[in-house]
Amino acid sequence: MLTKFKSRIKDRPSMAGSTGKGFPKFLAEPRESFPHGVLVTNPQQSSLAQLTAKCMEYVEENLTHHPAILFRNLPAQTAGDFSIIAREIPGKALTYEGGASFRQRIDENIGTYTANNDPDEISIDPHNEMSYSSVFFFCVKEPADGCGGETPLVKNSDLLSSLDPDIVRRFEEKQLRYVCYLPDKSNAEYMNWQHIFDTDNREVVETIAKEQGRNFTWDPSGDLYIWHNRPAFIHHPVTRKKTWFNQATTHHGSYYRLLPGGDKIQENKYPSHTFYGDGSDIEPAVIQHLLATGWSCAVGFKWRKGDLLVLDNLAVQHGRLGFEGDRKLLVYMTN
Numbered sequence: 001m002l003t004k005f006k007s008r009i010k011d012r013p014s015m016a017g018s019t020g021k022g023f024p025k026f027l028a029e030p031r032e033s034f035p036h037g038v039l040v041t042n043p044q045q046s047s048l049a050q051l052t053a054k055c056m057e058y059v060e061e062n063l064t065h066h067p068a069i070l071f072r073n074l075p076a077q078t079a080g081d082f083s084i085i086a087r088e089i090p091g092k093a094l095t096y097e098g099g100a101s102f103r104q105r106i107d108e109n110i111g112t113y114t115a116n117n118d119p120d121e122i123s124i125d126p127h128n129e130m131s132y133s134s135v136f137f138f139c140v141k142e143p144a145d146g147c148g149g150e151t152p153l154v155k156n157s158d159l160l161s162s163l164d165p166d167i168v169r170r171f172e173e174k175q176l177r178y179v180c181y182l183p184d185k186s187n188a189e190y191m192n193w194q195h196i197f198d199t200d201n202r203e204v205v206e207t208i209a210k211e212q213g214r215n216f217t218w219d220p221s222g223d224l225y226i227w228h229n230r231p232a233f234i235h236h237p238v239t240r241k242k243t244w245f246n247q248a249t250t251h252h253g254s255y256y257r258l259l260p261g262g263d264k265i266q267e268n269k270y271p272s273h274t275f276y277g278d279g280s281d282i283e284p285a286v287i288q289h290l291l292a293t294g295w296s297c298a299v300g301f302k303w304r305k306g307d308l309l310v311l312d313n314l315a316v317q318h319g320r321l322g323f324e325g326d327r328k329l330l331v332y333m334t335n
């Protein structure tokens with residue numbers, strides 16, 4: 001069901017780490033039912049809602065064994081169809097406020113979003129979505145052949161067993177620190193902390209941060225750093241497997257270097273940045289190792305319009321190859 005193909009990724013422009021050590025030459029083809037393709041037969045004989053309900057039963061029974069399932073041939077083409085699909089998905093929809101990337105809300109009532117609004121040419125390295133358990137992608141517009149836009153998928157278990165054990169141990173001992181930088185409005189017109197928190201009162205901000213279990217640091221110019229430490233691992237709630245689960249590379253400041261004007265950002269002013277939990281820098285070689293290993297473990301597949309991809313977000317990472325031309329994916333996430 002899935003077309004076999006390989007996209008070259010080594011030395012690819014706008015892709016973090018692609019010119020560095022250990023980066024694979026190609027994004028691998030789908031393998032061993034990863035992702036697990038399911039062709040919907042006789043799609044015209046039932047309504048989209050009924051078919052989706054059946055697909056969700058299939059997901060319920062199979063997701064532990066097949067943590068990435070791709071449904072093809074559903075009678076669905078549009079954002080409106082995806083709303084119908086989302087309505088049939090069990091579990092509570094979670095909103096995306098506070099996430100690292102920019103998304104646009106598609107359906108206010110249902111909770112569907114565009115997958116990512118970062119510039120098309122930028123590739124996004126494989127990652128797990130913050131704290132969601134399931135992620136559903138829907139293809140509204142497939143990228144043309146040879147134009148990129150594949151979604152790389154990585155099993156967290158493959159990644160953990162491929163990482164340098166010394167580096168894994170380091171993260172185990174030190175954990176990770178996530179820092180979010182929010183300038184004062186006198187220093188930045190957009191995305192300043194007054195705008196984000198809808199207040200000029202520092203005490204209000206501090207109370208919210210404490211409630212979220214986060215720490216804060218004000219710098220002399222009035223800029224704000226909000227930060228917290230998190231383990232680099234979780235235990236999967238169903239399989240109980242120890243799982244590499246963090247955003248060490250995706251939230252790392254080096255990503256912003258790829259964005260337009262990113263080369264001008266000062267090192268302490270990346271919108272987000274990651275450190276070891278003791279506040280020390282993660283060595284560039286370690287970031288390179290994480291990126292190169294992630295892409296080495298990844299498989300890609302060609303999207304078709306109407307595809308529905310269901311991921312166990314606690315077991316599978318996703319990303320994006322930069323693309324040219326039209327390509328549109330929508331996303332829905334549940335707890």
Ligand SMILES: [Fe+2]
Binds near residue numbers: 127128129318
């Ligand atoms: Fe994502």
